[in-house]
């Protein structure tokens with residue numbers, strides 16, 4: 001399909017699943033309640049989805065627990081679990097158009113990206129962990145001859161996954177694939193803005209041979225369903241991605257209940273630093289658009305603070321301001337569209353609030369600043385660029401999670417470093433320089449989980465992802481390190497019978 005008309009017709013034919021998926025079955029909420037999931041490009045209802053709350057979470061956790069304890073999944077050989085994940089990857093690929101449309105309808109993701117990024121990343125993630133399944137070895141402690149110390153990794157049991165709406169399919173895959181391959185059973189509570197792709201993938205998981213009860217999906221709101229999962233006494237671990245504020249709540253829930261382990265991937269305020277000696281200044285400036293306007297700025301790693309060395313500052317401001325118009329939003333079903341709407345009214349209000357704060361606090365509005373395409377009924381906002389920002393303004397301190405860029409001048413490497421680290425977040429940072437010593441000095445000194453030198457947002461499933469400070473806690477997503485979150489380490493001492501250990 002290559003035209004807006006073709007995609008619009010295909011979108012109209014999609015039939016989203018809208019119940020919850022527990023024990024391999026579609027069920028309504030115990031309460032019978034539903035909530036509407038909205039197409040943010042039009043403001044219209046896509047479908048009404050079963051609204052899970054504490055009662056439904058309890059049913060789902062019981063299902064996950066039973067499936068874990070009877071070994072229907074955990075006792076399979078790693079190879080068999082891995083093969084099931086590889087089959088799931090294949091099914092996601094073969095249902096790619098449907099899943100791509102579900103993601104575009106649910107969160108407004110441009111159709112040109114929802115296949116080649118979201119579907120493709122999900123496929124790659126499930127197959128990568130599936131392929132890893134039977135290539136992981138346990139350890140033997142290097143002790144003396146009288147005892148054998150086995151160090152083995154076991155699934156933790158029932159994992160609760162609570163996820164955001166900005167990359168639903170991809171982030172769900174980052175959680176589910178390692179949790180499942182390690183032998184856990186899972187209850188997933190997707191974001192209320194974006195339940196649709198998760199429901200379809202849970203159904204495909206059954207087709208792939210993942211037994212009923214091993215992957216349950218309970219749509220619902222954070223304050224009810226999410227909270228209930230966090231507090232449930234029979235959940236062994238929570239894997240969360242979302243805001244820092246809610247991440248902290250999960251730490252509380254764990255403390256108030258069974259001390260379940262919590263891992264949280266949370267917010268960011270990435271500094272993107274352009275030095276005058278960048279190896280290719282045009283390229284560095286060109287990459288700014290992608291760093292903040294791609295995915296409508298709804299990215300935890302968004303390069304929302306652009307630090308520019310004084311000698312190139314005016315050029316950076318002028319060129320970034322001019323280029324921002326190229327990221328003007330449009331109909332996400334149009335293959336020409338590079339940026340879609342904001343995900344919902346409340347997030348749009350948040351973005352507009354911060355634009356007003358930027359103006360009120362004296363930043364210079366260089367481009368954008370307004371809602372747009374209001375006639376569509378959707379939640380569109382212009383790509384917005386502020387210059388002459390100081391790092392203590394709200395737009396430089398808080399995570400906005402929209403297409404709003406703050407440009408901050410600096411005069412020295414020391415000043416850039418200080419500004420970069422002066423934030424409660426520590427997810428990622430980027431710098432552009434030809435100075436090898438500076439690249440190493442700064443990479444080491446930046447308090448961030450990922451540092452990009454002369455690139456932005458390079459990523460791969462082979463490398464861990466997660467933040468420092470208030471950007472993350474309790475382990476990483478992606479790579480084999482993610483398995484640490486979903487396994488307990490057991491030490492078993494065997495007496496070898498040679499006179500005691």
Ligand code: NAD
Nearest residue numbers: 163164165190191222223226227242243246265266267300
């Ligand atoms: P959010 O924190 O509002 O919601 C995330 C999830 O938590 C949703 O499923 C939501 O229903 C649930 N939730 C909300 N309130 C809850 C509560 N009181 N108790 C239990 N659960 C609750 O975040 P969002 O708006 O969906 O996503 C945007 C945020 O996610 C941003 O802060 C962004 O930086 C972050 N994010 C981080 C990463 C990362 O890997 N570090 C990746 C993507 C997004």
